[in-house]
Amino acid sequence: MADDSINLSIPSLQLTTLDTPEQLSPKKKRKAKKPSASSIDTLRSGPDGDSVIVKQKFPPLPSGNTPKSPSKSKAKSTPLKKGKKKVVVEQENPDSDLEQMDVSWEKAVETARGLPEGATSSDDEMKAGSDQEADGEKPKKKKLKVLKAAAKQFKKLTGEGAANGVGKKRKMEDETEEKGKDSTKKVKLVELKTKERKKLRKKSNESYEITERAKELWEDLRRFELTPEKRQEMSKELYGIIKGKASRLIYAHDTSRVIQCLLKYGTQTYKDALFEELKDEIPKLMISKYAKYFVRRLLKYGTKVQRNFVFSQMKGNICRFIKHAQAGEIVEYAFNEFANVSERTAMIEEFFGPCYQLYKTPELTTLKEIIANNADKQEVILRNMKETLSVLVDKNVLQHSIVHYVFMEYFTHATPEARSEMIEILRESAIHMLHTREGARVAMLCLWHGSAKDRKVMVRSFKTFVKRICLEEYGHMVLLAAFDSIDDTKVMQKVILDEIVKDLPDIITDQFGRKVVLYLLCPRNPLHFHPDVMKVINQGDENTQSKKDVAIRRRELLDAVSKPLVQYVAEHCREIVTDNASLLTLLAIITHTKADPTTAMQAISKIASEPFTAGSLENMHIVEHTAGHLTLKKLILNDAERMKAGEKVIFSCILLDILPEGALKSWAACNRGCFILIHLIELNHPDVSPRVKEELKPVKASLKKMKLKGAQILLKKLS
Incomplete structure (x- = not known):
């Protein structure tokens, strides 16, 4: 064989040599020269498609088969296919010992570099082979023998009794690793699953x-x-x-x-x-x-x-506990559920100052009584309360009712200047206080005595919470105070009224939400509002911040909701006319709305025009229904007021126009129907009363035979 290096190739295996370090510069080591096409044909990729560049020293070749070769051999590097790395072996000293490689395929090739079985040891043949390579010819037969020998040597390396002791060394290493696996070692928490790790930690606890x-x-x-x-x-x-x-x-x-x-x-x-x-x-x-x-x-x-x-x-720690997220809940629970009058008073007194945290006054139950007995302490008490309350303006703390009590005491006795300063601090957070009576009163005081900016900021904080406020037992009164005091009706419409209209079906059917709607229609009407409620609402009339005329403010608010209210009645007419609680609301809408109520009246009349059978319990007619007949009666009586006011839209006229022929005769068959007919006759409208009498003439004989109270009165009206 020639002096050049031997190029061995097996499937998924490649071995090439590079020039010696003296012949290659560092730049050339990083980027090898492009090989010829003949050498590329003989190359194969590594077994895993990837290999490492290894520089390894070769052992001495077996004696008797060692060809004559120089101490340093060189060969041009051969690039591999794209995505594959190459194995490059550089031989510097043939007498160096064998170093173990990481890839088993390379080990087989290294061991096979000695002449395999069947290869000739003649120098002439090796020289001839190298000459053929120099001339571009491929010694195919000899290379095939070398590949077979390399494959055979690879099997020996992976089995027992391998030559050169490499396989034996590998076997010893494997045995050492197996022993290491069998040996006991401490299990780390990182190696365990989450549940196992949690359980192990629990077991380490002594309890x-x-x-x-x-x-x-x-x-x-x-x-x-x-x-x-x-x-x-x-x-x-x-x-x-x-x-x-x-x-x-x-x-x-x-x-x-x-x-x-x-x-x-x-x-x-x-x-x-x-x-x-x-x-x-x-x-x-x-x-x-x-x-x-x-x-x-x-x-x-x-x-x-x-x-x-x-x-x-x-005792002595209320102010500190109420600011704590956990302890504040216990203080609130104790204050509302188990504290008696003296204990509640003692808890509130701690906000008056340090001296009241240690020394209680059982005979004095309110701040008003304390100030009356010690007028010189009023300024000190209010200053201490302001310092304490300013820290409590937080979402979680403001939910506690004990804090609402303290704020109420402060607003009641503070000077106008101090009250204005506290309103400025509280205006954005007052939304969290509306669920208690004292908290709602504090919010109302903020609206009454706050500046225009304070009111605007406070109303905007209600956005997205209007429905919840309407349904609150005490919170809905804050909206009533806002309707009476805020002059900027445009802001009120965008923030408050638009949300009320959007959630009108839920609000108008609630006992507290209904009050909000009624206050827009007929504010402070004693028919809808209790005197005690009006007593609280009237306190806002003394505020000096509202400048707009009351009548103008109310009309602007009513104009914003009139049309949606009439539309709601037309769309939900059947539910309203059969609900006792909605009766007064329906009458208020038709009576006080600024929009045309014709559509709502027509919807009610269409329900009344349905076929009527006296005594039917399956589908009870509006005339005989408990709430329905009252609805018709109230609407007919309301027509008298509309006639006096000069209104052109009269419910009775619309009703008679929609009723089919003979409907009034069928109504006379029941007691409640007779009373509705009586109210139509008593209306004395030129288009209503004569028409009713004319249609009821054929039933006079039947009315004489009936013993119903309504039938007897109706007969007299017809006579």
Whole structure:
């Protein structure tokens, strides 16, 4: 063979040599020269499509088969197909030891570089072969033998008894790895699944076994079907487990529920024991996310002595607790559900200043009484309240009713200047106070005494919440105050009225939402509003911020909702005329609306024109219906007022125009129908009364035979 390097190729295997380091520059090492087409044909890619560039020293060739070759051999590198990397072996010293390669295919080729079986050792033949390569000829037969030898050597390397000891070394390494796998090693938490990791962490806790057993008992103890004897037995076992450990278990999310359950279902002995164990930690429990519920259960299921002890632990800390997200809930719960008058007064007094946190005045129940007895302290008390309340203007804190009480006391006794400053602080957050009576009163005071900017900001904060405000027992009164005081009716229409119109079906059918609609139609009408409500609303008349004339403001608001209200009646006529609660609203819409009510009157008349059979219970007619006949009666009586006002649209005329022939005769067959006919005759309208009398002449004989009260009166009217 020639002095040049041997080029071996097997399927998915490639071996080439590069020039020596002395012949190649660093640039050439990174980018090899482009080979000839003849050498590309003999190349194959690596077994995995990818290989690594390895520079390895070769072992000495076996004796007897060693060809004559120089100490340094060189060959041009051959590029591979796109996406494949090449293996380049550089030989510097043939006497160097064998170094193990990472890829097994390269190991086979390295071992096969010695002459395989069947290859000639003649220098002439090797020289002839190299000459043929130089001339561009391919020694195909010899290369095929070399490939077969390389494949055979590869099998030996991967099996037992491999030549050169490479296979043996590899086998020893494999055995070492297997032993390492069998050996015990500590399992890391990162290697575990999430559930297994969580369970392992729980087991590392010293209270794991106690916790698991306590939760098993808790699952059974809270069942409703458990007998009292069994519940008492399980409570005893559960208390035996957590006894002395409650102060440690009460702060966890699961064991806290176990203790709460025992406090609920356990006997008084266990309740007292738990209280004695945890009573010194009540302030700490109140600020805990889970332990706070123990204090809540203690207030609900504890004795009066235990409840008073909880109040004593809150004493002096109300202002601090109310600002805390967890403790504030317990203070609010205690204030609303369990505090008596003296306890509520004492809790509110703590907002008056530091001295009132320590020294209470049981004989004085309100700030008004305190100021009356100590007029010189008014300024100090109001200053302390302002400092405290300014910090409480937060969404979560403003939801507490105790804060609403304090704000109400401050607004009642503050000077106009101090009140204006507090309104400016509170105006964007007042939306969170409308669910209580005191909170709604505070919001109304802000609207009455705030500047035009304060009112505008406050109304805009109501956006998207108008429906909820309308349905609030106290919150709807804030909207009534806004209708009476805000001069900017354009803003009111965009923010308030448009949302009312959008949700009109839900608002007008609610008992509080209906008040909002009625106040737009007929404000302060004693027929719809209680005197106590009007007494509160009238307080806003003294405000100095409203400049627009009251009549103009009311007319502009009514114009914005008149047409939608009439359309609503026309679309939901059947539900309205058969609902007792909606009767007055319907009359108010038809009476006070600024839009044409003809469509609504026609819709009602069409329902009245349906065939009528006296005494039918399946489809009760509007004439005989409890609410329906009152609707017709009120609308006919309302026509008299419309006639006096000069209105051209009269319900009675529209009704008679739509009713089919003979409908009035059928109405005379029932008592309620007779009274409707009586009101039509008594209307004394030139187009109504004569027409009714004319149609009822044929039924006079029948009316004489009827004993109904309405029939007798109708007969007299016809005579």
